Amino acid sequence: MxxxxxxxxxxxxxxxxxxxxxxxxxxELEKEEFSYVFMNLSRGEESSQGCWASGRSMDGQGTFQYLQEVPPFASAPKLKPAPPYIHDAPPNVK
Known part of the structure; x- marks a missing residue:
């Protein structure tokens, strides 16, 4: 359905x-360098066989590309530790 x-x-x-x-x-806000790139973030390469991974795009404005190894596009963020309630532990448990 x-x-x-x-x-x-x-x-x-x-x-x-x-x-x-x-x-x-x-x-102007579209990151056009990614408009027709399929980034495989799964195990295996079965998705490379799909019509979305290579050839002319369906809108006729680009060519699909398949990217198996996806590089990081930014440095790793420096995050604060999550508050205890996020870990589902009572506040008095440390």
């Missing part, structure tokens, strides 16, 4: 927008 809902929504957007990218999103 869910797949059919997605397909219906995509078809509706195609009619309204002429492509499956919403025109209300500012083009």
């Amino acid at each position: 869910l797949q059919n809902q997605w397909l219906a929504a995509i078809k509706e957007l195609d009619v309204q927008e002429g492509k499956t990218v919403l025109s209300i999103f500012s083009k």
Whole structure:
């Protein structure tokens, strides 16, 4: 059922927008270097066989690329430790 809902929504957007990218999103904010890149973040390489991983894009404006090894795009953040309630431990337990 869910797949059919997605397909219906995509078809509706195609009619309204002429492509499956919403025109209300500012083009200046789009990170275009990633627009047609599939980044594999799973084990295995089965996803490289999909139509989303290579060849001409469905909107005709780019060529899909498959990226098996995804490099970090920023340095590791320095985060404060999570408060105790996040760990589901009573406050008096340390």
